[in-house]
Amino acid sequence: MAHLQQQGLQQVVLCPGSRSAPLALAAGGLARRAGLTLVTAIDERSAGFHALGLALASGRATAVITTSGTAVANLLPAAVEADRSCIPLLLLTADRPSRLKDCGANQTVNQEDFLSSVCRAFLTTPGDGLHLQDDAQLQTLAATLWEKAMGSAGPVHLNVPFEEPLHPSGAEQQVFWSAWQPRSGSGEEALRLQTLPTPWGGPVLDWSHPGVVVAGPWRGLAADLPAYQGALQALALTTGWPVLVDPLAAAPRDLPGMIRHWDLMLPAGLPKPEASLQVLRLGPLPASRRLEAWLRTLGPGQWLISEGDGRGLDPLGLASQCSQGLSSWWNGVSPQQVCSEERPSALLKAWRALDAAVERALAQQLPQVGPVSEPALMRCLPQLLPPAMPVMLAASSPVRDWQAFAAADTGHRRCFSFRGASGIAGTLSLAVGLARELGPLALLTGDLALLHDSNGWLLAAASAPPLLVLLIDNGGGGIFGQLPIPAESAAEFDHLFAMPQAVDPLALARAHGVPSRQLACLEDLPHALEWGLDQRRPVLLRVCTDRIADAGLRQTLRREVEQVLRCDQGSTKEH
Numbered sequence: 001m002a003h004l005q006q007q008g009l010q011q012v013v014l015c016p017g018s019r020s021a022p023l024a025l026a027a028g029g030l031a032r033r034a035g036l037t038l039v040t041a042i043d044e045r046s047a048g049f050h051a052l053g054l055a056l057a058s059g060r061a062t063a064v065i066t067t068s069g070t071a072v073a074n075l076l077p078a079a080v081e082a083d084r085s086c087i088p089l090l091l092l093t094a095d096r097p098s099r100l101k102d103c104g105a106n107q108t109v110n111q112e113d114f115l116s117s118v119c120r121a122f123l124t125t126p127g128d129g130l131h132l133q134d135d136a137q138l139q140t141l142a143a144t145l146w147e148k149a150m151g152s153a154g155p156v157h158l159n160v161p162f163e164e165p166l167h168p169s170g171a172e173q174q175v176f177w178s179a180w181q182p183r184s185g186s187g188e189e190a191l192r193l194q195t196l197p198t199p200w201g202g203p204v205l206d207w208s209h210p211g212v213v214v215a216g217p218w219r220g221l222a223a224d225l226p227a228y229q230g231a232l233q234a235l236a237l238t239t240g241w242p243v244l245v246d247p248l249a250a251a252p253r254d255l256p257g258m259i260r261h262w263d264l265m266l267p268a269g270l271p272k273p274e275a276s277l278q279v280l281r282l283g284p285l286p287a288s289r290r291l292e293a294w295l296r297t298l299g300p301g302q303w304l305i306s307e308g309d310g311r312g313l314d315p316l317g318l319a320s321q322c323s324q325g326l327s328s329w330w331n332g333v334s335p336q337q338v339c340s341e342e343r344p345s346a347l348l349k350a351w352r353a354l355d356a357a358v359e360r361a362l363a364q365q366l367p368q369v370g371p372v373s374e375p376a377l378m379r380c381l382p383q384l385l386p387p388a389m390p391v392m393l394a395a396s397s398p399v400r401d402w403q404a405f406a407a408a409d410t411g412h413r414r415c416f417s418f419r420g421a422s423g424i425a426g427t428l429s430l431a432v433g434l435a436r437e438l439g440p441l442a443l444l445t446g447d448l449a450l451l452h453d454s455n456g457w458l459l460a461a462a463s464a465p466p467l468l469v470l471l472i473d474n475g476g477g478g479i480f481g482q483l484p485i486p487a488e489s490a491a492e493f494d495h496l497f498a499m500p501q502a503v504d505p506l507a508l509a510r511a512h513g514v515p516s517r518q519l520a521c522l523e524d525l526p527h528a529l530e531w532g533l534d535q536r537r538p539v540l541l542r543v544c545t546d547r548i549a550d551a552g553l554r555q556t557l558r559r560e561v562e563q564v565l566r567c568d569q570g571s572t573k574e575h
Helices: 004-007 023-033 044-058 076-085 133-152 170-179 188-192 222-239 262-266 289-298 326-331 346-367 372-383 397-405 427-438 447-452 456-463 476-483 490-498 505-511 524-535 547-574
Strands: 011-016 036-040 063-068 088-096 120-124 155-161 212-213 243-245 277-282 301-307 320-322 392-394 416-417 443-446 468-474 516-519 539-544
Touching: 004 023, 004 133, 011 023, 011 044, 023 036, 023 063, 023 170, 036 044, 036 456, 044 063, 044 076, 044 088, 044 222, 044 427, 044 456, 076 088, 076 155, 076 188, 076 346, 088 133, 120 133, 120 188, 133 155, 188 468, 212 222, 222 326, 243 326, 262 346, 262 397, 301 505, 346 547, 372 397, 372 468, 372 524, 392 397, 392 427, 392 456, 397 443, 397 476, 397 547, 427 443, 427 447, 427 456, 427 468, 443 447, 447 468, 468 524, 476 547, 505 516, 505 539, 516 524, 524 539
Parallel strands: 011 036, 011 063, 063 088, 088 155, 120 155, 212 243, 212 277, 277 301, 301 320, 392 416, 392 443, 443 468, 468 539, 516 539
Antiparallel strands: none
16 A cells, blocks of 8 residues: 555545455555545445546546455446546455365455456456565556556556455554655656557648537546647637537637537538538547437548547547547647638538527526426526536436536536446445545436435535535436337336336435435525535535426427527528
8 A cells, every 4th residue: 555655646445344454454554644545435336436536536546445255346337437437546455365266265256357347457466465575566566556547547456365364453553654664756757657559640631621620528637638628729729610519528618619509409400511521529429319420421531539548439430540639649730731711710600600599599498487497407507506616417317408408508617427338326426526626516416316326425424525416306217208218108117217216315315414405496596506505515405307397398499499590591591
């Protein structure tokens, strides 16, 4: 543990266990003597996602310590998300010695294989115990772990078998710590280890022809974000190309050419230039079937730049991909090569006009008074939350509704969500980690996602970060009402898909010492948000919505927006 801290480890999430006692005692000692931040959690799944939130916000690998057996299996959901979203994570699992494997020994399983499919690397210490390694070997092991996690931005698994005795006496621990001296070095250089493995120069674009940039969810280390934003800013300013921005793209606030309502604009058809439209995609695709369909119409020859992730990120099979990162590629582009004579371009002007038309239509159709609907709530919130306050969006409906109906806010605040694997496990636990690291944060979640991670309330109550949880309670899984799922009856649909629960979320929050309030209408929202933010601790605000009515409202809004855009385009052509 001390060698990992020397590499740059600052935060550890610890789960209880006997076999992991040596790691726990080491982490506790470093927390008292060397400033290591130690968080304890009873649930390994929740712990994994909490560590994920800390790592995502800081850009620095966070460690999770567990005992052996099923505790290791509980780390898999967080490891999957860390893998798909390129978040550095150290998974330190205790194990029985090798001599107890495959002989029926208690709490002994083949845990070496549990996480292997999603981890950047798997390392283990000698099967007979960590004590067999000398200090130089431990230093090398720690350096390797840190480089694997930070260099390729993802989860790394270290399995550590321990022989008994597992619990040194108080006197033995005193002897160790009295002789221990903290080592110099903070490992800051490791934050810049992001590998850009390809020597290829990246996209070869014809700057004399029109193009479009599609900025997908940001998948890089926090330390690399300013350079990425600067390069995107320069690219958009220099070319005059429109930029279709995902809410999770971490785009700079004043990005030229930003098109925010593209998800609602696409069904009406975006005006195309006479020449073929070049496409530069940044990171993974936004989760939009409409965007995928539109990109297919543009055909092959598209370009894709990832932030050091060399894995294939093009499910459409239309793009040539490089992983050198936008900043690295743009720095190699000569300004003289980019010859945009008209900025903003005619294409950008046309798309901006449609973007503005969508915003006017939403303003007309979604008033900020009356009963709470999910589209209206999403439109209201960005105007009421403090400027630049980050938001965590639960997967399923909240992240989709934010993309569609809060699009005007894109680029004004940092948004987070599970877009790596699009699951709902660990939603609250991850949000608590983000709030611990970033400060005041809002979590927008549905009732099933919050209940799925109710153990996250234990972390919230213990650490008391400034977290405002806005619960959209629509009596089940609202996302399924937006899908063409046949069912013989509403009761069968609820039983098989929506799965409404009888748990009182306000009572559950209060049982964990978390203050809570219920909202009746949109007019209640400003005062409730003010109250929640003033608490400077975890709070729960609950709004109840009608998932069936809201499913119909979403369809109606999309149809009306499409009609407005078609009329607007038709009027433009006539003139």
